[in-house]
Amino acid sequence: MKLLDRKIVIAYLPLINKFGVSRVARGVQKSTATNQGFTQVFLSGKSLSSRATKNETWNQRRENYLKRHLKGGKRTPLYNLDGSPSRYHLSLIAWAFSPDPKGLKRYIKSQNLNNTLFNKYLG
Numbered sequence: 001m002k003l004l005d006r007k008i009v010i011a012y013l014p015l016i017n018k019f020g021v022s023r024v025a026r027g028v029q030k031s032t033a034t035n036q037g038f039t040q041v042f043l044s045g046k047s048l049s050s051r052a053t054k055n056e057t058w059n060q061r062r063e064n065y066l067k068r069h070l071k072g073g074k075r076t077p078l079y080n081l082d083g084s085p086s087r088y089h090l091s092l093i094a095w096a097f098s099p100d101p102k103g104l105k106r107y108i109k110s111q112n113l114n115n116t117l118f119n120k121y122l123g
Contacts, residue, residue, distance in 0.1 A: 001066055004096045006043060008104055011113040012085070012093045013039075013121040019087055022094035027123025038062055039094050040122050066097055083107065 016022055023029040027037035034052050041058050042048065048058040056064075069092065078089040078100055085107065089098065098104050107113070115121075 001063065001097050003042075003048075004093065004098055004101055004104070006096075008098075008101065008108070009039065009043065009093060009096055010115050010118045011108045012090060012104070012115075013118050014113075014115055015085065016090045016094050017121045019090060021087055021090040025091075025094045026121060029123070034061075037123065038065070038096075042096050043118060043122070062095055062097075065095055066092070070099075079103070083110070 013026075016026070022037075022039065024031050025037040025039045027040040031037060038052075038058060038061065041050075041052075046058075048062065050058060052058045052061045069088075076088040077086050078098075080086050085093065085104070092098055093104070
């Protein structure tokens with residue numbers, strides 16, 4: 001599944017943090033399987049082909065996460081009534097994915113989301 005642009009993920013980190021979404025992916029809460037969270041690795045620029053666990057790369061871990069969550073979230077709305085991304089959508093964004101990247105870009109522009117201090121939202 002296509003990766004979101006890093007700038008999009010960075011722009012949404014304050015919202016992801018505000019709603020307490022993807023704490024393990026951001027490294028705020030310790031993972032039982034990996035030393036870092038996916039969002040940390042993705043934003044650091046580290047290769048997603050590197051090992052996340054003994055048997056899995058970060059790319060594989062991401063694909064598995066997304067398959068599980070997209071399968072179960074087919075009826076879950078991507079956006080709230082006010083046009084902001086839902087908690088479900090924010091969790092996908094933390095894993096650098098969205099079924100609607102154009103909608104995310106529109107929301108960034110409409111809300112003037114500008115986040116440059118992204119490390120404060122990571123563990």
